[in-house]
Amino acid sequence: MHDHQTHTALTPDALPETITRYLDAHRAHDTATALSSFTPDATVTDDGTTYRGTEAIEQWLSRSATEFTYTIELTGTQKTDATHYTATHHLEGDFPGGTVDLRYAFTLRDHLIERLLIAP
Secondary structure, rough: OOOOOOOEEOOHHOHHHHHHHHHHHHHHHHHHHOOOEEEEEEEEEOEEEEEEHHHHHHHHHHHEEEOOOOOEEEEEEEEEEEOEEEEEEEEEOOOOOEEEEEEEEEEEEEOOOEEEEEEE
């Protein structure tokens, strides 16, 4: 195993369909479509909390859609390998701090999101 992973910059339209579907649905607050992007046993880690399985992820999606008002702009995308992608977003809104750049690190399995880690 080696420590240096290759990150290839991508255009947003080069992201896998399931990631694009999730990002578009999340931005539109379409919980059902966003949830359809995940494996049944998926995990999402956001703000230090991990949500396991579709029921917990659905609750997280519903809450995150209503907790704060914000704009989100995709500022960069990368591919590490066939199953690992990162989408960087700039958010501005009424959450603590007002602005943040977040990295959405995706792990795919069978063309669905198995793991999503959201962190600055």
